[in-house]
Amino acid sequence: MNTYEIIVVGGGPAGLAAAIEAHKSGAKNILILERDRELGGILQQCIHNGFGLHIFKEELTGPEYAERFIREMDALGIEYRLDTMVLEVRNDRTVDIISSKHGFETLQAKAIVLAMGCRERTRGAINIPGTRPAGVYSAGAAQRFVNMEGLMVGKRVVVLGSGDIGLIMARRMTLEGAKVLAVAEILPYSGGLTRNIVQCLYDYDIPLYLSHTITSIEGRDRVEGVTIAQVDTKRQPIPGTEIHYDCDTLLLSVGLIPENELSKTAGIQLDPVTGGPVVNECMETSVPGIFACGNVVQVHDLVDWVTEESRKAGRNAARLVLGQITEGEPDLRTRANHGVRYVVPHTIRIENIEKEIDLMMRVTDPFKNKYLVVKHGEDVVKKVRKAHLTPGEMESMKIPVEKLRGLTGELTVCLEEVAHEA
Amino acid sequence: MFDITIIGGGVIGCLIGRELSRYRVKTLLIEKDSDIANGTTKANSAIVHAGFDAKPGTLKGKFNVEGNALYDRVCGELSVPFKRNGSMVLAFSESELPELYNLEKRGRQNGVPGLELISGDEARRREPHLAKEVVEALYAPTGGIVSPWDLAIAAAENAIDNGMEMSLDTEVTGIERIPDGYRLITTGTAIESRIVINCAGLHSDRIHNMVATPAFKIIPRRGEYFVFDRSEGNHVSHTIFQCPTPNGKGVLISPSVHGNLLVGPNAEAVQDAEHTETTAAGLASVREAASKSSPDVAYSAVITSFAGLRATPDTGDFIIGEVKEAPGFIDVAGIESPGLTAAPAIAIHVTELVRERLGNPAANPEFTPTRRPMVHFSHLPAEAKSAWIQKDPRFGRIVCRCESITEGEIVDAIHRNAGARTVDGVKRRLRPGMGRCQGGFCGPRVVEILARELNIPMTEVRKDRPASVLLTGVTKSASEAVIA
Ligand SMILES: Cc1cc2nc3c(=O)[nH]c(=O)nc-3n(C[C@H](O)[C@H](O)[C@H](O)COP(=O)(O)OP(=O)(O)OC[C@H]3O[C@@H](n4cnc5c(N)ncnc54)[C@H](O)[C@@H]3O)c2cc1C
Ligand SMILES: Cc1cc2nc3c(=O)[nH]c(=O)nc-3n(C[C@H](O)[C@H](O)[C@H](O)COP(=O)(O)OP(=O)(O)OC[C@H]3O[C@@H](n4cnc5c(N)ncnc54)[C@H](O)[C@@H]3O)c2cc1C
Numbered sequence: 001m002n003t004y005e006i007i008v009v010g011g012g013p014a015g016l017a018a019a020i021e022a023h024k025s026g027a028k029n030i031l032i033l034e035r036d037r038e039l040g041g042i043l044q045q046c047i048h049n050g051f052g053l054h055i056f057k058e059e060l061t062g063p064e065y066a067e068r069f070i071r072e073m074d075a076l077g078i079e080y081r082l083d084t085m086v087l088e089v090r091n092d093r094t095v096d097i098i099s100s101k102h103g104f105e106t107l108q109a110k111a112i113v114l115a116m117g118c119r120e121r122t123r124g125a126i127n128i129p130g131t132r133p134a135g136v137y138s139a140g141a142a143q144r145f146v147n148m149e150g151l152m153v154g155k156r157v158v159v160l161g162s163g164d165i166g167l168i169m170a171r172r173m174t175l176e177g178a179k180v181l182a183v184a185e186i187l188p189y190s191g192g193l194t195r196n197i198v199q200c201l202y203d204y205d206i207p208l209y210l211s212h213t214i215t216s217i218e219g220r221d222r223v224e225g226v227t228i229a230q231v232d233t234k235r236q237p238i239p240g241t242e243i244h245y246d247c248d249t250l251l252l253s254v255g256l257i258p259e260n261e262l263s264k265t266a267g268i269q270l271d272p273v274t275g276g277p278v279v280n281e282c283m284e285t286s287v288p289g290i291f292a293c294g295n296v297v298q299v300h301d302l303v304d305w306v307t308e309e310s311r312k313a314g315r316n317a318a319r320l321v322l323g324q325i326t327e328g329e330p331d332l333r334t335r336a337n338h339g340v341r342y343v344v345p346h347t348i349r350i351e352n353i354e355k356e357i358d359l360m361m362r363v364t365d366p367f368k369n370k371y372l373v374v375k376h377g378e379d380v381v382k383k384v385r386k387a388h389l390t391p392g393e394m395e396s397m398k399i400p401v402e403k404l405r406g407l408t409g410e411l412t413v414c415l416e417e418v419a420h421e422a
Numbered sequence: 423m424f425d426i427t428i429i430g431g432g433v434i435g436c437l438i439g440r441e442l443s444r445y446r447v448k449t450l451l452i453e454k455d456s457d458i459a460n461g462t463t464k465a466n467s468a469i470v471h472a473g474f475d476a477k478p479g480t481l482k483g484k485f486n487v488e489g490n491a492l493y494d495r496v497c498g499e500l501s502v503p504f505k506r507n508g509s510m511v512l513a514f515s516e517s518e519l520p521e522l523y524n525l526e527k528r529g530r531q532n533g534v535p536g537l538e539l540i541s542g543d544e545a546r547r548r549e550p551h552l553a554k555e556v557v558e559a560l561y562a563p564t565g566g567i568v569s570p571w572d573l574a575i576a577a578a579e580n581a582i583d584n585g586m587e588m589s590l591d592t593e594v595t596g597i598e599r600i601p602d603g604y605r606l607i608t609t610g611t612a613i614e615s616r617i618v619i620n621c622a623g624l625h626s627d628r629i630h631n632m633v634a635t636p637a638f639k640i641i642p643r644r645g646e647y648f649v650f651d652r653s654e655g656n657h658v659s660h661t662i663f664q665c666p667t668p669n670g671k672g673v674l675i676s677p678s679v680h681g682n683l684l685v686g687p688n689a690e691a692v693q694d695a696e697h698t699e700t701t702a703a704g705l706a707s708v709r710e711a712a713s714k715s716s717p718d719v720a721y722s723a724v725i726t727s728f729a730g731l732r733a734t735p736d737t738g739d740f741i742i743g744e745v746k747e748a749p750g751f752i753d754v755a756g757i758e759s760p761g762l763t764a765a766p767a768i769a770i771h772v773t774e775l776v777r778e779r780l781g782n783p784a785a786n787p788e789f790t791p792t793r794r795p796m797v798h799f800s801h802l803p804a805e806a807k808s809a810w811i812q813k814d815p816r817f818g819r820i821v822c823r824c825e826s827i828t829e830g831e832i833v834d835a836i837h838r839n840a841g842a843r844t845v846d847g848v849k850r851r852l853r854p855g856m857g858r859c860q861g862g863f864c865g866p867r868v869v870e871i872l873a874r875e876l877n878i879p880m881t882e883v884r885k886d887r888p889a890s891v892l893l894t895g896v897t898k899s900a901s902e903a904v905i906a
Binding site for chain 1: 701728807815818819820870880884885892893
């Protein structure tokens with residue numbers, strides 16, 4: 001059996017950053033496994049600008065952002081295999097892989113980094129009644145056809161869901177000459193980034209209907225029309241509010257789910273809220289020696305945060321291989337409270353934090369002017385005032401290790417009122 | 423001139439075609455859609471009924487029990503997934519017991535083996551998720567589950583292997599009598615045939631009326647279903663029915679032979695055969711009715727919904743036989759439930775009728791009852807996997823990650839007899855896109871492979887029927903790139 005120090009599953013931005021950082025931290029025998037024909041993950045189909053503002057202080061396209069990491073990885077001489085699917089990961093850190101070139105193989109690693117990204121939710125899961133004609137696409141599948149194959153998926157388009165991919169595709173389709181009639185979002189707010197709503201919808205006069213959903217799809221062979229309607233607070237359509245559109249295409253951008261089939265078979269504990277593995281301060285999962293990072297842990301809106309999180313996972317995987325990690329029970333567990341939906345990481349062993357710990361979280365609803373607070377019992381560990389908070393944008397709080405030394409039990413993260421100023 | 427032309431490539435037409443291919447006859451199967459098994463055969467409960475529902479003395483009752491008994495052999499020969507998982511009919515109150523006992527009695531009269539009345543507690547012991555209200559149940563060990571479209575496709579493939587011809591995208595629009603048979607006017611070329619077998623499902627009354635005075639009418643009745651992720655596939659292991667009502671067999675809960683859970687159908691008369699849409703109200707009624715049998719089905723695990731149309735005849739029974747005023751024209755019409763179960767027995771019966779008419783043609787010396795084995799790559803042991811990949815590297819490329827389907831399997835499904843020409847056709851044969859991501863990832867790849875293998879541009883690849891265009895053209899950026 002071939003043996004590696006570290007095997008990275010997935011060659012998207014998360015896998016690339018993790019492998020590079022692991023190498024820089026002293027691990028030498030690293031292998032990246034990618035099922036696609038090229039590295040870079042979902043970035044390869046994101047030809048719009050807007051990647052790298054935080055990491056590189058410039059606006060890159062998806063492929064440009066990926067290219068920087070691919071070049072660095074090549075310069076370091078990190079081994080990778082394309083067209084190679086990981087079929088199974090086991091808790092003894094063996095992985096089964098399959099490829100046209102090498103057939104079926106089992107590899108052994110000292111540490112594994114899971115970086116499989118996420119997948120889109122699809123129509124069935126949300127149950128729109130009606131027919132099942134051609135012309136219903138997930139926004140990501142449409143993006144793949146348009147950006148990578150140069151093929152149009154339709155001419156008159158309605159988008160369901162205001163996730164970032166849907167917003168970006170509304171603009172893309174418009175630039176390619178299609179008419180985007182409307183974007184319907186069932187929630188009273190958009191899950192997408194504000195900058196995408198402005199730059200992809202408002203700049204092109206595409207209406208965004210909040211608290212609206214699709215109530216039917218018409219057309220037997222190809223989509224011929226859809227009907228949207230306003231929903232009440234229980235998300236049920238309100239009769240009489242229907243708007244009908246003649247269209248040939250429906251794009252679905254109704255959310256992303258971390259891709260954790262492999263994690264499940266490996267027996268890794270998942271967080272029902274994020275859909276990703278429960279991780280500790282090192283980004284290590286409940287199975288020792290298996291780390292996770294990027295969209296497989298939590299759906300990120302900015303690739304820059306993926307890179308940061310993945311560097312941490314890669315560095316710690318190397319530290320584990322080099323015997324620099326102290327194993328043992330966690331000192332602290334994190335918990336989301338009032339207004340906060342989830343917190344990553346889930347557990348903390350203070351001894352393994354090098355300088356500071358980065359807590360990442362999302363809020364439950366849009367809020368204005370609140371304190372985002374990290375507490376230990378009644379003690380405030382950190383408190384930051386936020387003018388705007390929205391579920392579509394991930395928040396993070398860095399806490400220096402000194403502030404945590406000696407603490408045990410629970411760290412809660414919640415929102416608190418800002419007292420009215422006189 | 424064909425000896426026999428079969429109109430309709432559903433499970434009935436395909437199994438008749440296969441049965442006829444045992445003899446030296448020239449047979450053609452024509453189907454209006456771009457694939458076989460695209461009508462009722464692709465959207466039903468997929469149950470091989472034990473046979474206690476139909477009244478004794480009816481064709482339904484006779485062919486149900488006979489067909490059920492043939493299933494092990496037919497599915498074995500054609501390597502089609504089939505499982506005798508057993509079924510239960512539930513009674514929820516004392517008032518339903520007479521109906522339950524009536525079913526049991528009818529079952530015995532129809533010759534259903536192994537029927538057993540069991541207490542509510544015993545039913546719950548065998549099926550822990552059943553409702554506490556269940557007072558008694560009728561257990562039928564011969565009940566089974568099958569993949570209906572796989573059966574139809576396998577039968578057509580095997581029939582073609584044995585010499586049958588097939589013409590897709592060919593709709594019969596009229597029928598003329600000619601001295602020694604019939605001329606079928608189609609959307610393609612006209613076809614002449616000594617014998618015509620009408621297996622046109624929902625349209626079988628129209629086809630009948632092309633050669634004879636109207637004798638029956640088909641009323642399409644819609645049934646809607648939920649399909650659940652495999653995570654729910656073990657919710658029940660038997661097929662769970664409720665006591666039938668005048669409207670039909672009621673809502674069932676059943677595992678599917680592919681490991682999913684199926685809940686449905688309701689029953690609603692609709693105007694025409696195009697109404698295969700699901701409705702919010704219909705699905706809600708299915709959910710409500712099913713909760714009576716098992717209150718804790720996890721609807722969050724629904725991956726899709728679909729609707730099928732029953733070809734209900736106004737005569738109340740299957741219509742099978744030569745039409746008196748049209749010699750050589752055979753109706754196999756009004757084949758509503760339990761038509762799938764009955765299909766293998768109907769096929770043998772109809773083949774006998776045809777043989778008689780054609781003066782006992784000789785056996786086909788080349789007939790083989792099996793088809794080239796299918797490769798289920800994900801089920802192979804590790805060494806076999808590597809060996810296949812070495813022979814054909816395309817087996818090393820996984821296209822559908824939810825169902826672990828390789829490019830090699832897709833290419834094979836396209837090039838077999840009665841192979842896939844459409845995205846839905848590939849999906850029906852191999853299930854890429856039927857997993858939890860419903861084609862989000864593999865859809866574009868399947869389009870690419872179909873285009874390459876059929877040697878057509880990607881823009882000509884269709885989801886299903888000719889009008890179900892997937893891609894509407896080239897992007898501005900791509901066409902500008904070509905010009906530049
Ligand atoms: C359409 C879209 C638009 C976006 N727009 C922006 C933007 O404007 N700005 C921004 O900053 N961020 C944006 N993002 C977010 C950013 O692109 C993602 O957060 C980032 O790509 C996630 O990286 P990842 O490596 O975790 O996942 P991915 O990029 O999805 O990579 C995962 C990789 O793992 C591989 N893989 C999965 N399973 C297996 C397996 N079993 N075996 C082998 N390989 C496997 C996959 O093929 C893939 O290459 C966008 C995301 C999307 C989807
Ligand atoms: C909701 C529902 C649930 C059911 N559940 C069960 C069950 O659990 N068990 C069971 O045993 N049975 C069940 N059935 C019944 C079973 O599905 C049918 O009996 C069976 O599929 C009928 O097959 P068929 O070949 O007659 O019809 P179809 O599959 O409809 O085939 C007819 C074919 O003829 C073609 N055609 C029509 N007109 C023309 C034309 N003019 N020219 C060329 N081609 C034409 C059509 O395109 C179609 O492909 C159910 C049915 C429904 C609707």
